Amino acid sequence: MIIVITGPQSSGKGTQAEILQKEYGFKHISTGDILREEVKADTLEGREADSYMKKGLLVPYDLNNTILKKALDKYKDKTILLDGYPRTLPQVEHLMKIAEVKCVIYINISDEVAVQRACNRRICTATNKIYILDKLTPQDYETCKLAGGEIVQRTDDNPKTIKARLKIYHEQTSPCLSYLEKHKIPVFKINGERPIDAISADVKQELKKIKLI
Numbered sequence: 001m002i003i004v005i006t007g008p009q010s011s012g013k014g015t016q017a018e019i020l021q022k023e024y025g026f027k028h029i030s031t032g033d034i035l036r037e038e039v040k041a042d043t044l045e046g047r048e049a050d051s052y053m054k055k056g057l058l059v060p061y062d063l064n065n066t067i068l069k070k071a072l073d074k075y076k077d078k079t080i081l082l083d084g085y086p087r088t089l090p091q092v093e094h095l096m097k098i099a100e101v102k103c104v105i106y107i108n109i110s111d112e113v114a115v116q117r118a119c120n121r122r123i124c125t126a127t128n129k130i131y132i133l134d135k136l137t138p139q140d141y142e143t144c145k146l147a148g149g150e151i152v153q154r155t156d157d158n159p160k161t162i163k164a165r166l167k168i169y170h171e172q173t174s175p176c177l178s179y180l181e182k183h184k185i186p187v188f189k190i191n192g193e194r195p196i197d198a199i200s201a202d203v204k205q206e207l208k209k210i211k212l213i
Contacts (some may be wrong), residue, residue, distance in 0.1 A: 001079045002099045003212065004086070004180075006173070007107035007172045010117035011192045011201065014130065016107060017081040019078050019200050024213050027075045031084035033128055034067050035059060053156055056164035058172070061090055072099060079212070084147060087169075101185050103210060105203055107192040111166050118162045125149035186210060 007013045017028040035053065038046030045067060049059045058064075068085055080099075086092035095101060109117075120133045126149025127181070131140055136151065144151050156165075181187050188206035190199055207213045 002082050002095070002101045003079065003207075004082050004095075004101060004104045005107070006077065006084075006104060006177075007192060008109055008111070008114045010114045010121065011107040011109045011161055012196065013083055013105070013107050013192075014198060016105070016200060016203055017083050018205075019196075020061055020081055020213075023091070025078075026081045027078040028081045028083060029068075029071050029075065031064065031068060031082075033041050034071055035064075036128070038067060054161075056156060056161035058087055058168055061094075064091065065094060069098070086176050087173045088177060089172075089179060092179050096183065101180070102212060103186040103188060103207070104177065104180055105188050105190065105206070107190045107199065109192040111163070114166055115159055115162050118157045119159060121157050122151050122153055124151050171178075 003020075005013045005017050008190045014028075014030060017026075017030070035046070035049045039050045039053070040046070042212040045063055049067075052059050062094060064085065064087075074082065082095075086095050099150060122133055122136065123129065124131070124144035124147065126144060126147035129144070131151060141151055156162075174176050177187050186206075188203070190202050190206075204213060
């Protein structure tokens with residue numbers, strides 16, 4: 001069973017997915033993390049994906065599907081929070097064929113906020129944990145170092161790349177919501193320009209309405 005969690009880049013959908021995973025035992029699958037793991041492992045798929053991601057382009061349909069299906073098969077006995085997929089109409093059509101989509105959590109923010117957040121984002125190379133630049137502490141650096149990594153800015157977290165990704169999002173991903181709504185899949189639209197706790201409360205309220213929590 002799939003709960004799709006989507007929104008523009010840096011909308012905080014990953015943070016909300018992690019909250020739900022911790023509190024309700026859902027499995028959070030981020031296609032971005034899966035792809036970066038392939039890149040880090042220097043697999044053939046990872047090298048191909050990296051060439052697109054560095055340019056702010058979407059990873060090709062077939063490649064994304066291959067990597068995603070491995071993860072869905074691995075956790076097929078759990079409720080999955082699917083983060084970062086589907087991003088195109090062919091992908092949403094494919095997902096509807098291979099999985100039961102129960103609802104969509106759509107966390108929306110403006111393009112201006114998305115760019116600002118992305119440029120302030122940092123990541124631990126060992127754990128993939130996300131940090132905000134002006135909230136980083138010495139303990140954060142030490143924790144990441146002990147895990148075998150370092151806190152860095154991702155190569156694709158820059159204004160030019162983020163703006164390119166946002167353009168693609170509006171052109172290709174937004175229509176997926178209309179497609180799902182037409183197929184009677186509930187789409188819960190959440191204002192993502194608020195404190196994390198307020199967003200989380202709204203997400204939980206919507207999931208309770210359809211008895212998923």
